[in-house]
Amino acid sequence: GAGVSQTPSNKVTEKGKYVELRCDPISGHTALYWYRQSLGQGPEFLIYFQGTGAADDSGLPNDRFFAVRPEGSVSTLKIQRTERGDSAVYLCASSLSSGALSGANVLTFGAGSRLTVL
Amino acid sequence: AQKITQTQPGMFVQEKEAVTLDCTYDTSDPSYGLFWYKQPSSGEMIFLIYQGSYDQQNATEGRYSLNFQKARKSANLVISASQLGDSAMYFCAMREGNSGYALNFGKGTSLLVTP
Numbered sequence: 001g002a003g004v005s006q007t008p009s010n011k012v013t014e015k016g017k018y019v020e021l022r023c024d025p026i027s028g029h030t031a032l033y034w035y036r037q038s039l040g041q042g043p044e045f046l047i048y049f050q051g052t053g054a055a056d057d058s059g060l061p062n063d064r065f066f067a068v069r070p071e072g073s074v075s076t077l078k079i080q081r082t083e084r085g086d087s088a089v090y091l092c093a094s095s096l097s098s099g100a101l102s103g104a105n106v107l108t109f110g111a112g113s114r115l116t117v118l
Numbered sequence: 119a120q121k122i123t124q125t126q127p128g129m130f131v132q133e134k135e136a137v138t139l140d141c142t143y144d145t146s147d148p149s150y151g152l153f154w155y156k157q158p159s160s161g162e163m164i165f166l167i168y169q170g171s172y173d174q175q176n177a178t179e180g181r182y183s184l185n186f187q188k189a190r191k192s193a194n195l196v197i198s199a200s201q202l203g204d205s206a207m208y209f210c211a212m213r214e215g216n217s218g219y220a221l222n223f224g225k226g227t228s229l230l231v232t233p
């Protein structure tokens with residue numbers, strides 16, 4: 001598509017429930033990133049995919065968080081047993097590749113999925 | 119340790135004036151890239167400008183320029199001729215070339231442009 005698409009834009013859930021957040025990157029972008037942004041903070045890195053594989057998941061806060069990208073395009077961020085502290089905006093970004101440092105290989109972000117855990 | 123520091127939580131500027139948003143960074147990697155993003159109230163992160171650590175000249179993109187002082191490890195964003203639509207959060211970010219692909223973001227500066 002023309003931009004990075006994230007669904008849902010808003011999700012309200014109860015503590016302990018399971019949620020899935022979806023990201024559809026720009027067509028042709030092989031690198032995909034998930035970030036979390038809490039109120040008043042900058043985005044915090046969660047996980048990065050190059051193609052289908054998770055190349056770096058060092059930012060996932062614990063094992064309740066998991067992400068997949070089975071066909072190298074759409075990615076789903078999965079959160080089990082949600083907690084109130086998981087409330088944040090989850091941002092997805094994609095880039096042409098993860099390789100060269102250059103202005104041509106910048107991250108393009110989606111509008112985010114706002115998760116509220118009651 | 120915080121790799122990107124933005125010391126100005128909020129800034130005001132009058133329309134048509136120039137404004138400088140501060141950013142300092144910390145890395146021992148000789149290869150790195152510095153990015154500025156704008157986040158309006160709609161929430162989407164919009165890429166503004168990029169500076170590579172080996173670039174000899176300061177980056178410019180329209181009304182945006184980056185005052186890159188490598189020895190001081192600073193990469194300040196200068197917005198010239200401010201417009202009301204420039205009101206937003208501004209984030210400085212860094213990617214280190216040899217230690218991963220993630221962008222590390224600062225906490226941001228909120229800019230308000232007044233008529």
